[in-house]
Amino acid sequence: MGVIRNGTLLVACLSNSAGFPDFSNGGTGDPISPPRMFMTTKNFRFKSLAFQSQSGRCYYCDLPMWQDHPEHFALQFGITLPQSKQFQCTAEHLLARQDGGPTSRSNIVAACLFCNQKRHQRKIALNPVKHKEHVKKRLFVQRWHPVLSAKLNAEVRKTMGG
Numbered sequence: 001m002g003v004i005r006n007g008t009l010l011v012a013c014l015s016n017s018a019g020f021p022d023f024s025n026g027g028t029g030d031p032i033s034p035p036r037m038f039m040t041t042k043n044f045r046f047k048s049l050a051f052q053s054q055s056g057r058c059y060y061c062d063l064p065m066w067q068d069h070p071e072h073f074a075l076q077f078g079i080t081l082p083q084s085k086q087f088q089c090t091a092e093h094l095l096a097r098q099d100g101g102p103t104s105r106s107n108i109v110a111a112c113l114f115c116n117q118k119r120h121q122r123k124i125a126l127n128p129v130k131h132k133e134h135v136k137k138r139l140f141v142q143r144w145h146p147v148l149s150a151k152l153n154a155e156v157r158k159t160m161g162g
């Protein structure tokens with residue numbers, strides 16, 4: 001870990017987080033299980049490959065994600081550091097591990113932390129196709145990554161020059 005030099009930026013971001021759920025402690029009141037802290041090397045490698053092949057976009061919500069530098073991501077898209085946590089790239093097992101899904105390249109896609117957690121919060125996780133449909137519907141009515149989805153999409157369009 002390097003030293004974070006731009007301390008003022010982080011302070012500014014953290015103090016600007018009012019009104020948004022803090023996913024580190026389940027600020028929405030939903031029981032959110034902690035992210036998988038101990039990724040295997042295999043997980044990590046397949047996640048990175050998936051991240052690249054998906055052009056850094058989430059498998060479910062299609063919004064951009066970050067792998068290593070949340071502070072850069074927050075700065076780039078004009079969001080706070082706590083908000084950027086939702087967009088951390090995670091390894092998503094299409095067939096869940098508890099259902100015998102292997103940690104293999106074909107079974108792992110890159111998904112943002114939010115979409116990943118939401119899928120597995122259900123008693124029985126929706127299959128990936130159903131979950132994707134669910135996410136798209138919620139996005140359409142701005143009930144998924146609210147505010148941020150519009151902001152990020154606008155930002156992405158700008159950087160793509162379209």
Ligand SMILES: [Zn+2]
Pocket residue numbers: 058059060061062063111112113114115116
């Ligand atoms: Zn997502």
